[in-house]
Amino acid sequence: MNPSSRVTGLLATLALITTACAAGVSPSPSASASASAQRFDGVTLNLAAESDQYAAVLKKLAPEFQAATGAQVVVDILGYPEEYSKITADFVGHTANYDLVTVDIVWSGEFAMNGYTVDLKPLIQRDAGEIDSSDIYDVMWKLGEWQGKQVAFPMAGYANLLNYNKKAFDSAGLKPPTTMDELLADAKKLTDPSKNQYGITINGQKGPAGAQDFFVYNNQLGGHLLDANGKPTINSDANIANLNFFASLFKYAPPGAVDYDWGARETAFKNGIALMQEGWSVARSGYEDPSQSKIVGQVGTVVAPIASGMAPTHGFGGWGIGINKDSKNQDAAWAFIKWIQKEWVLAGSGSYIRKSTLSDPDLLAKFPFQTFIADSFEKGDGDFRPRIxxxxxxxxxxxxxxxxxxxxTKTAKEVLDAAQAQIAPLFP
Amino acid sequence: MVAPIAVYAIAISFYPIIYSLAISFFRYRLTDPSQTRSFIGLDNYVRAINDEGARTAVINTLVFVVGAVALEFALGLGLALLLWRDTRLNKIAAALLLIPISLTPLVSGLVWRAMLNADFGSIGWYLANFLGQREGLTAQSTTAMLAVIIVDAWQWTPLVMLVLLAGLKSLPVEPFEAAQVDGAGRWATVRHLAVPMLAPTIVLALLIRTMDAFKLFDVVFAMTQGGPGLTTTVLNFDVYKQGLVFFDMGYAAALSNILLVMIGIFAVIYIGVAGRQRREGLRVAAVRARA
Structure with a gap:
């Protein structure tokens, strides 16, 4: 046998093994998938989770789920790009390394179109009594919904909020801004480089960090990336003006902000260098933790400002949790999803999906900012970053x-014209 | 005895290269629902030529390779000459200098990114306050590539030093003793004796570092994400983005083949130089033997 024949033989054997494994994949969760105690003895669920606060909570809850049902949950905590790359490779290779995956809201369209994860809609309808969907904010369903499919179950809803340093605002005689013009004016007034004090901190780093912060501010200024027909309108006059506004805010941000990612942005705010920061609600409780914050007790939180005269709408994002279509443990995976959505917030994830949680008097007494989160969810826009x-x-x-x-190096018009030229061909 | 080597070469080297070459002629995106492959000939290569990002990445790669390898060679040779003498202090210093090599490049990139942060980094703060680098080295298009080169040199200069030091220690002592007797100074001895005799080792060190420098990814990924703009986007980072972010395997394969050709060209040049050095060495040895 020559070497090439041997390689072919090896590949053929691998293909047969892969086919045999694929044949063993079970169908979608059956009606008997209730999480009765020890029903899933010997089952191991592998879960890919992005390294937000919720990931550590998933890890903490895993042994409790095992005690309740017998299924072991192994949580693999990954950085954002790593999770996307690893789970996508898992999906397209049909290797089923992960049974459960956390799904960023912006991946919904891609996952649904490609059929990577199980459509949970029939299961949600079947187990409606256990889930109490009416208690979940409408906007939460965007965490996994796409053209009639629900490819992930809502898990960690994030509201975009404005956090500000109350002490500095009081000293300057300012009130938290409600419009974008006020935001710019306040940032300017609070900036004093001689004291290493800056009005606001924003992500500027090339890549997802800078892009996502621009999308947030663009939304608050009334801009849209897609038109009413779903076609790109990147270089609209409004978007060009909004990008110039966004760039002007950096005059009142720490000098290094043009290279900030989320971690650096948070550090600048928690160190007291920057006095305002917009960010996801999940980070809010961390400002009161003295081990990571120098501004404990000084942070006020309100809904993010919007352009004058604009109808209130607030950026909404976060994560759902989905079941790999190739998983052999879909019953146990669905049981886990149902289980965590009950246990979730009280375990300290900082993430919300339910109205009853945000209106809970005990929690409100502890976290008064929950009022603003509720308001943001009610008027939340989960499509300001297109879920396509x-x-x-x-x-x-x-x-x-x-x-x-x-x-x-370039003007807003130049870059957005170029971006439109690159993005338009991506749409049929 | 040849068969295992042939199988190994086919599995590890030959098959992936042929496969990469083959899929570069297809439109093949893993995240397409149908995952179909359509033959498009050289379109992926034409696309790379017309793609401003890819063109910039090629130029940036060359700038990085030349800058980083030159700096690492200059510093590595200087350190090797300083540590040439076999003293206890030199041995300790050489061991300490090797520490950066033991770090994962991704980790060193993250650590340097934090240190260079202009607002709260341990180095960045001083650069901001004493040298006026208010935005930080990685945040300015004029200095970002320099920052990447510095980090790479910090990590890999010790390797160059190690290779050259091994070469220096293997040189025969007689020519240096003769030079000393003839009254040659230290600088003249290094310039006219040590460096020419070290030439094959220098070529080896340059070859290793050049091939490795072409593959730069981790530091860019951790420190700059290829920015500001496209300033530090190198070809391997672009390959990662096209292949593992967009899963556009055909185009990523075309870009990686371009990278392979670039490395190949440099390798051929170095190997040619090394061959010439070897032949020159043999000729000199033959002349000496006849004398």
Whole structure:
């Protein structure tokens, strides 16, 4: 046998093994999938989770789920790009390394179109009594919904909020801004480089960090990436003006902000260098933790400002949890999803999906900012970052474009014209 | 005895290269629902030529390779000459200098990113306050590539030093003793004796570092994400993005083949130089033997 024949033989054997494994994949969860005690003895669920606060909570809850049902849950905590790359490779290779995956809201369209995860809609309808869908905010269903399919169950809803340093605002005689013009004016007034004090902190780093922060501010200024027909309108006059506004905020941000990602942005705010920061609600409780914050007790939180005269709408994001379509443990995976959505917030994830949680008097007494989170969820816009299959490409192109404007190498019109030319062909 | 080597070469080297070459002629995106492959000939290569990002990445890669390898060679040779003498202090110093090599490049990139942060980084703060680098080295298009080169040099200069030091220690002592007797100074001895005799080792060190520098990814991923703009986007980072973010395997394969050709060209040049050095060495040895 020559070497090439041996390689072919080896590949054929691997293909047969793969086929045999694929044949063993079970169908979608059966009606008997209730999480009765020890029903899943010997089952191991592998879960890919992005490294937000909820991931540590999932890890903490895993032994409790095992005690209740017998199924072991192994939580693999990954960085954002790593999770996307690993689970996508798992899906397209049909290797079923993960049974459960946390799904960013912006992946919904791509996952639904490609059928990577199980459509949970029939299961949600079947187990409606256990789930109490009416208690879940409407906007939460965007965490996994796409064209009639529900490819992930809502798990960690994030509201975009404005956090501000109360002490500095009181000293300057300011009230938290409600409009974007006020935000800019306050940032300017609070900035004093001689004291290493800056009005606001924002992500400027090339890539997802800069792109996503621009999308947030663009939404608050009334801009849209897609038109009413779902076609890209990247270089609209409104978006060009909004990108210029976004860049102007950096005059009142720490000098290094043009290279900030989420971690650096948070550090600047928690260290007291920057006095305002917009961010997801999940980070809010961390400001009161003295081990990571120098501004304990000084942070006020309100809904994020919007452009004058605009109808209130607030950025909404977060994570759902889905079941790999190739998983052999879909019954146990669905049982886990149902189980955590009951145990969730009280375990300290900082993530919300239910109205009853945000209106809970005990929790409100402890976290008064929950009022603003509730308000943001009621008027939440989960589509300000389009949940479409082309999103990752749009984000990449915009990540470079925004960064070039912040560095002054190109104008907003130049980069958005170029971005439109790159993005338009991605749409049929 | 040849069969295992042939199987190994086919499995590890030959098959992936042929496969990569083959799929570069297809439109093949893993995240397409149908996952179909359509033959498009050289379109992926034409796309790379017309793609401003890919063109910039090629230029940036060359800038990085030349800058980083030159800096690492200059510093590595200087350190090797300083540590040439076999003293206890030199041995301790050489061991300590090797520590950066033991770090994962991704980790060193993350640590350097934190240190260079202009607002609260341990180095960045001083650069901001004493040298006026208010935005930080990685945040400015004029200095970002320099920052990447510095980090790479910090990590890999010790390797160059180690290779050159091994070469220096293997040199015969007689020519240096003769030079000393003839009254040659230290600088003249290094310039006219040590460096020419070290030439094959220098070529080896340059070859290793050049091939490795072409593959730069981790530091860019951790420190700059290829920015500001496209300033530090190198070809391997672009390959990662096209292949493992967009799963556009055909285009990623085309880009990686371009990278392979670039490495191949440099390798051929170095190997040619090394062959010439070897032949020159043999000729000199033959002349000496006849004398």
């Amino acid at each position: 299959p082309q999103y990752s490409k749009i984000q990449d192109i915009m990540g470079t474009a925004v960064n070039e404007v912040l560095h002054g």
